[in-house]
Amino acid sequence: MQINVLATGAAPDYYTFNGETITAHHEGVSEVYDLSDFPEGGTFTGAGQVNGVTALRHVERTGGELKVKLCQQVGAGHWQESGWMDDTSYDPDAINVKQDGSKAYSGTAWAKTRLGRAEA
Amino acid sequence: MPITLTGATGVDSPGFTENGDPIVESGSNSDGEWTRWADGTQSIINHNKIVNVFVSVGSIKVQWLFPSPFINELSYAVVASYRARFNSDEPTTFAGRSAGVSTEAAGGIGLGLYSSSSISISCHWVAGSSGAGFAAGDKMHVSIMATGRWK
Numbered sequence: 456m457q458i459n460v461l462a463t464g465a466a467p468d469y470y471t472f473n474g475e476t477i478t479a480h481h482e483g484v485s486e487v488y489d490l491s492d493f494p495e496g497g498t499f500t501g502a503g504q505v506n507g508v509t510a511l512r513h514v515e516r517t518g519g520e521l522k523v524k525l526c527q528q529v530g531a532g533h534w535q536e537s538g539w540m541d542d543t544s545y546d547p548d549a550i551n552v553k554q555d556g557s558k559a560y561s562g563t564a565w566a567k568t569r570l571g572r573a574e575a
Numbered sequence: 576m577p578i579t580l581t582g583a584t585g586v587d588s589p590g591f592t593e594n595g596d597p598i599v600e601s602g603s604n605s606d607g608e609w610t611r612w613a614d615g616t617q618s619i620i621n622h623n624k625i626v627n628v629f630v631s632v633g634s635i636k637v638q639w640l641f642p643s644p645f646i647n648e649l650s651y652a653v654v655a656s657y658r659a660r661f662n663s664d665e666p667t668t669f670a671g672r673s674a675g676v677s678t679e680a681a682g683g684i685g686l687g688l689y690s691s692s693s694i695s696i697s698c699h700w701v702a703g704s705s706g707a708g709f710a711a712g713d714k715m716h717v718s719i720m721a722t723g724r725w726k
Contacts, residue, residue, distance in 0.1 A: 461605035464643045465692055500628065501638075509640060531600040552604075561610075562600030 456490075456542045457522045462534030462552040462566070465508045466526035469547035469569040475521055479510035480569075490514060490521055527552050532564030532575060550575060602642075609643035617651075617725035619643055623658065626698050626715045632708030634685075636697040639719060644692040651723020653694060655684045658718045684717060694721070 456475060467479040475491040486505035493499075499514040513524035522539070533555040545551060547569040554564060554575045564575040591614035593599050601610040607621035619642050626637045645651045685697035698715045700708040 463604055463606055464609075464641055526605070529602070529604050531602045533602055534604045536605055558603075560601045561596060561598040562602070564602070 457520060457539050458537075458542050458545060459522070459524045459539045460537040460545070460551040461512055461524055461526045462529045462536060463512075463526040464528065466528040466567070467505050467508060467510050468528075468567060470510075470525055470545065471547070472542045472545070477511070477523065477525070479505040479525075481506040481508055481510075486510060490523065493521065495519065528567040530565045530572075531562030532560050533558045534566070549573075604642050606640050607642040609641075611643065611725045615724050615726045616722065617643065617645060618720065618722045620718075620720040622718050624696065624717045624719050626696050626717055627713070629709060629711040629713065630697070632700065632710070633702075634697050634699045635709050635713055635715065636685075636695060638688075638693055638695050640693045641721070643725070645721070645723045646725055647691050648689045650691075651721045653686050653719065653721040655686060655696065655717050655719040657684070658716050 456472065467481040469480050471478045471480070475489070475493075477488045477490065479486050479488065484506035486503065488502055488511060493514055493516055495516045497514075497516060499511075502509075502511040502514075504510065510525070511523060512526055515522050527550070529552060535553045535555055537551045537553060549568060550566040550573055552566060565572045566575060567573070591597060591612065593613040597613050599611045599613050601608075603609070607619055607624075609617065609619040611617045621639060621642070624637065624639055626635050628636050630636055682699045682701040685699055686694055687697070688695040696717060696719065698709075698717075
């Protein structure tokens with residue numbers, strides 16, 4: 456499965472993967488999303504939230520491969536999506552999104568991981 | 576009684592700052608840009624929100640998840656307008672048809688389903704205008720901003 460992690464103001468704390476099933480975890484609550492039946496050319500219209508936050512931003516299947524946009528919560532600072540990567544490269548304890556350090560901002564830059572807030 | 580004016584502007588004001596800075600936090604992420612001021616004001620903006628979920632020939636919609644949430648759903652106001660594509664490689668506004676359908680035909684932008692962290696944006700086709708209405712794959716580009724309270 457290919458994933459792209461978006462930098463967002465609200466997000467699950469982390470995700471785990473098992474084949475084409477994604478589990479989103481947020482503040483002790485988990486939600487399982489089985490995407491194995493998502494069809495080629497199908498239109499993603501939304502998915503249920505986990506503990507009040509949106510976990511899946513986009514799903515598509517291209518050439519048989521599942522492509523999913525997830526998200527990671529960020530605070531101050533300028534942040535960009537991770538870019539497409541294999542789900543095996545996802546690290547729940549790390550900042551998967553990218554920080555743009557070239558632009559000024561106020562406050563302390565951080566992103567949330569399974570371990571809590573991590574300052575960039 | 577004579578009035579005494581003080582300060583550079585002639586008026587003393589408490590001057591909302593935090594650690595001497597009127598801006599507490601700012602940044603940007605996949606959902607837009609945001610700034611939080613010490614007096615509790617927050618502004619957020621997305622210069623290019625794409626509305627692309629087909630509902631019917633009469634409308635398309637999308638949900639804007641805010642780059643930073645407000646304190647509650649009653650604490651902010653929103654404005655939005657159509658905009659042209661920034662770059663030539665952005666998706667064609669009307670899939671499968673030549674460009675040139677006017678925003679007047681597309682009609683107004685609807686804003687609703689307010690929550691503290693998101694809002695629904697919809698674009699509505701004007702009945703009786705030129706064209707056949709929206710089709711699956713159509714996209715409208717919207718600039719949208721909201722101002723309100725973060726605390």
